[in-house]
Amino acid sequence: MPALLISLGTMTANLLGYGFFLVLNRTQSPENLGALVALTNLAVIGAVPALALQLVVARRVARARATDRDQASAGGTALRTGTVVGFAMFLLTCGVTPVIVWALHLDSALPALLLALVVGPTCLTYAVLGDLQGTDRFLALAALYVTVGLSRLCAGLVAGLAGWGVTGVMGALALAAAAAILAIMFLCNRRGVRSLVIYLLLFLALWYAMLLSGVHATIAGVLAAMAIPFERTPGAPDSEASPLHRLEHNVPLPLG
DSSP states (O other): OHHHHHHHHHHHHHHHHHHHHHHHHHHSOHHHHHHHHHHHHHHHHHTHHHHHHHHHHHHHHHHHHHTTOOHHHHHHHHHHHHHHHHHHHHHHHHHTHHHHHHHHTOSSSHHHHHHHHHHHHHHHHHHHHHHHHHTTOHHHHHHHHHHHHHHHHHHHHHHHHHTOOHHHHHHHHHHHHHHHHHHHHHHHHHTTOOOHHHHHHHHHHHHHHHHHHTSOTHHHHHHHHHHSOOOOOTTSOOOTTOHHHHHHHHOSSOOO
8 A cells, every 4th residue: 555655646747747747738838848858857866865855764663663763853854854955955066057057058047046945945845855754644644746847837837827938937936946945944843843943944945936926025024923832821031942942032122
């Protein structure tokens, strides 16, 4: 049964990914299609560290489960590692943006910067996949595979129906990546991650993704605040163990 679930999930995800390129083939000019195929292939190359991360996370979570150690702690560590690796891949992709623009003859650097927003969250997604794999939650694992493929297809459909070009398609993919980042922030909350640095890194990626995709970036702050954990301390000072309270007290100037 686990093998069947994973097979169906990955097959469906691949079919949805193929649908994404079919939409691009019907809606983009040959020049734009070539640039988009090249950019998405670069995203596949950038996902290689993410795949390695998934395997390592699955092994460590499974080992924690086998030795009766805290699985939530192992999962939280996996998400923190995925955040750091994802942010590093994001910075690396941003750093090679001039090379990408030159090699693909892009009109601007914006599509390459949007590519960085696709590559970074991929590492986080694969860390979650490894966590699900290590805890034998194969139905959720297959569902996440399908969700990722469906988000790409929806991004392609929206961009195609709107008549957007290379930048528009990459912007739609970046917006899908922003949704993935927000979902992972909520998952970090549920898995007991309390590191404020991790949430700030995720928030920066969320804010940047919304900014470049055309959505008002201040919405990212509202959504991120909903995902950062806090502890209720009625009738007492704010808890030092509450990340949201620490962030509130460390902001030097009032917002608004």
